[in-house]
Amino acid sequence: MSASCHAAAARAPVAAFAGRRAAAANRASGGKVARAIAAPAAPSPRRAVIVAASASAAGKGAPADADVARAPRPEYVPSRIDDPNYVRVFDTTLRDGEQSPGATLTSSEKLDIARNLAKLGVDIIEAGFPIASPDDLEAVRNIAKIVGNERFEDGYVPVICGLSRANKKDIDASWEGVRHAIRPRIHTFIATSKIHMESKLRKTPDEVVQIAVDAVKYARSLGCDDVEFSPEDAGRSDPKFLHRILTAVVDAGATTLNIPDTVGVCLPEEFGTLIAGIKENVPGEYVISTHCQNDLGLSTANSLAGVANGARQVECTINGIGERAGNASLEEVAMAIWLRGQDKTAIYGAFTGINPVYIYPCSKMVKDFSGMSVQPHKAIVGANAFAHESGIHQDGMLKNKKTYEIIAPETIGYFRGEDSVGVVMGKHSGRHALSSKLKQLGYPLEGDALDEMFNRFKLVAEQKTGGVDDDEIIALVTCEGSQFAGDVDKSASWKLEDVQVVCGTMGLPTATVKMCGPDGMSRVRSEVGSGPVDATYKAIDGIVAAGKVELVEYSVNAVVEGIESLAETRVRVRPMDSVAMKAKSSGEMEARTFTASGADTDIVVASARAYVAATNRMIGFMREKAAAAAKEAEAEKKEAEEAKEAVAK
Numbered sequence: 001m002s003a004s005c006h007a008a009a010a011r012a013p014v015a016a017f018a019g020r021r022a023a024a025a026n027r028a029s030g031g032k033v034a035r036a037i038a039a040p041a042a043p044s045p046r047r048a049v050i051v052a053a054s055a056s057a058a059g060k061g062a063p064a065d066a067d068v069a070r071a072p073r074p075e076y077v078p079s080r081i082d083d084p085n086y087v088r089v090f091d092t093t094l095r096d097g098e099q100s101p102g103a104t105l106t107s108s109e110k111l112d113i114a115r116n117l118a119k120l121g122v123d124i125i126e127a128g129f130p131i132a133s134p135d136d137l138e139a140v141r142n143i144a145k146i147v148g149n150e151r152f153e154d155g156y157v158p159v160i161c162g163l164s165r166a167n168k169k170d171i172d173a174s175w176e177g178v179r180h181a182i183r184p185r186i187h188t189f190i191a192t193s194k195i196h197m198e199s200k201l202r203k204t205p206d207e208v209v210q211i212a213v214d215a216v217k218y219a220r221s222l223g224c225d226d227v228e229f230s231p232e233d234a235g236r237s238d239p240k241f242l243h244r245i246l247t248a249v250v251d252a253g254a255t256t257l258n259i260p261d262t263v264g265v266c267l268p269e270e271f272g273t274l275i276a277g278i279k280e281n282v283p284g285e286y287v288i289s290t291h292c293q294n295d296l297g298l299s300t301a302n303s304l305a306g307v308a309n310g311a312r313q314v315e316c317t318i319n320g321i322g323e324r325a326g327n328a329s330l331e332e333v334a335m336a337i338w339l340r341g342q343d344k345t346a347i348y349g350a351f352t353g354i355n356p357v358y359i360y361p362c363s364k365m366v367k368d369f370s371g372m373s374v375q376p377h378k379a380i381v382g383a384n385a386f387a388h389e390s391g392i393h394q395d396g397m398l399k400n401k402k403t404y405e406i407i408a409p410e411t412i413g414y415f416r417g418e419d420s421v422g423v424v425m426g427k428h429s430g431r432h433a434l435s436s437k438l439k440q441l442g443y444p445l446e447g448d449a450l451d452e453m454f455n456r457f458k459l460v461a462e463q464k465t466g467g468v469d470d471d472e473i474i475a476l477v478t479c480e481g482s483q484f485a486g487d488v489d490k491s492a493s494w495k496l497e498d499v500q501v502v503c504g505t506m507g508l509p510t511a512t513v514k515m516c517g518p519d520g521m522s523r524v525r526s527e528v529g530s531g532p533v534d535a536t537y538k539a540i541d542g543i544v545a546a547g548k549v550e551l552v553e554y555s556v557n558a559v560v561e562g563i564e565s566l567a568e569t570r571v572r573v574r575p576m577d578s579v580a581m582k583a584k585s586s587g588e589m590e591a592r593t594f595t596a597s598g599a600d601t602d603i604v605v606a607s608a609r610a611y612v613a614a615t616n617r618m619i620g621f622m623r624e625k626a627a628a629a630a631k632e633a634e635a636e637k638k639e640a641e642e643a644k645e646a647v648a649k
């Protein structure tokens with residue numbers, strides 16, 4: 001790309017994306033067109049200037065707050081792009097994407113997706129393969145009539161395209177579908193690799209060239225001035241033959257030459273060389289396009305290699321759905337260009353008309369409608385793309401989000417909330433993250449209390465595969481062992497060290513409990529009971545030896561849904577001892593009860609924790625009572641002695 005082109009791209013005024021987003025957040029979609037489609041609180045997609053990251057300004061991978069303005073989308077002319085840095089985005093979710101096994105979409109779902117694709121700002125929507133069925137034709141026609149006629153305030157309206165084999169009836173069907181759009185495009189294709197020509201088409205190369213030329217001419221003869229031609233399996237075709245057929249179709253009136261790596265076999269360098277060779281060897285005015293399948297997981301890399309070598313249209317699908325291993329994913333290609341197009345890389349200066357804030361809503365819609373789930377670690381739109389579970393990463397994120405995020409999630413329309421840094425609490429989390437999460441939940445812990453909570457949290461997190469939920473953290477912090485559990489003198493408390501139960505249909509339920517006393521000594525005891533919890537409680541009573549204790553109440557609940565949920569138990573105990581009596585308002589005396597809760601992934605352990613906590617509270621109360629009584633007796637004794645002395649004097 002030339003330096004002057006880049007300068008042109010950078011001419012537009014600088015604007016802070018975050019500020020624009022905030023200002024625009026309360027506006028409706030803002031274009032001439034009224035929109036009914038759910039979209040995030042985000043700017044109008046039809047901004048005259050598209051903003052993108054300036055990685056060069058703030059170092060490689062600078063996130064959204066380093067945004068600079070981009071040049072506007074150039075006026076649409078089928079065979080050329082007046083800004084040499086502009087890359088058209090051709091979305092084929094509704095055609096190649098729908099070819100994914102099991103991903104059939106209804107006409108109304110296709111229309112909804114097409115509407116969101118227009119908000120996203122794709123240049124071309126391939127709405128279907130009209131000859132495939134009357135439904136497909138109807139869906140394409142519907143999209144052409146509606147989305148293809150909704151012009152936005154900056155003049156943008158997506159091109160609506162239909163795919164056709166290189167024959168009249170397919171092309172007629174495509175034209176019948178797309179002709180209602182302001183900007184209709186016919187896409188026709190025929191295979192050019194040796195294996196496809198010989199085995200599938202059973203045609204000679206000369207025949208294939210003739211069929212292609214006839215098809216393009218026929219499409220143009222219908223009045224369509226926007227015709228895309230694809231040499232199917234170009235990635236495995238002889239480049240010389242490709243140059244020959246492409247030159248012939250450009251002469252016949254093709255305006256876009258789409259180069260498919262149909263079986264996803266090319267390596268980026270090879271694909272880039274293929275594109276560069278076409279640019280060099282095929283004369284005429286046309287736009288080169290990439291269409292990369294993902295069989296080797298190289299579709300994004302190959303598409304970018306295409307752009308680096310002169311392609312100015314990229315064919316992609318939302319979430320990368322498509323035939324077999326899918327197509328180049330729109331969000332990956334578009335965001336790579338958005339983030340790195342300003343860097344002095346091979347794609348220096350490249351930009352698209354995509355408004356990234358609609359990426360996430362589009363991804364979600366396509367996922368929901370197609371039933372094709374998005375893998376959690378999928379780039380840009382996966383559930384984990386902006387989540388951080390490792391302690392070191394969480395610490396970095398809490399200090400500066402740019403340490404581990406190259407794109408702010410809001411940029412793609414994924415709003416995590418004001419102060420959220422995507423921290424997911426789990427077994428790899430560290431103290432910084434736990435401390436921050438606890439503060440956020442209203443339980444600020446520091447020093448030893450934080451350390452103690454951290455150890456408990458780690459023990460629980462290790463048992464779970466799905467991370468530890470906020471409610472589970474609250475259960476942990478408000479149950480036994482935390483300062484939020486109540487006023488227990490920890491130095492004088494019993495600590496539960498280990499619990500082991502044997503239960504089931506054979507033999508008596510038996511529990512072995514190990515506890516550490518206030519004197520720092522560990523004791524072990526085994527008991528049988530009516531069930532594992534009863535046996536455990538008997539063993540605890542036996543170790544603590546605080547007299548006879550009655551279990552007044554016992555309940556157990558799952559903190560969150562699912563089999564892995566933390567269990568929270570709540571117990572109320574009553575000592576069978578007169579020291580712990582309290583006066584009711586009636587003046588009657590009643591035995592005082594002590595309540596506590598415990599949480600763990602294991603129900604028996606959670607039950608034991610709650611019981612130990614309640615017992616500690618009871619012992620603490622009785623100790624205080626005894627101390628107060630001793631103090632009172634001491635005072636009485638002193639008073640009596642003083643009185644005696646006074647009498648003696």
Ligand SMILES: CC(=O)SCCNC(=O)CCNC(=O)[C@H](O)C(C)(C)COP(=O)(O)OP(=O)(O)OC[C@H]1O[C@@H](n2cnc3c(N)ncnc32)[C@H](O)[C@@H]1OP(=O)(O)O
Nearest residue numbers: 099129131132133165166167189190191200201232262323
């Ligand atoms: C790489 C791609 O993604 S290409 C697009 C693939 N997508 C689809 O195929 C989905 C929609 N397809 C369909 O609904 C059907 O295949 C239809 C309606 C298009 C055609 O159905 P049918 O007429 O029953 O043909 P069928 O699919 O069995 O076979 C394809 C025929 O088209 C021929 N053909 C394949 N590609 C082309 C082409 N680009 N141009 C002309 N003819 C072609 C084949 O050689 C075969 O011809 P034959 O019947 O003379 O052997």
Ligand SMILES: CC(C)C(=O)C(=O)O
Nearest residue numbers: 189230232233260262
């Ligand atoms: C029809 C063409 C463009 C295609 O989908 C492919 O070759 O993968």
Ligand SMILES: [Mg+2]
Nearest residue numbers: 096262293323
């Ligand atoms: Mg394809």
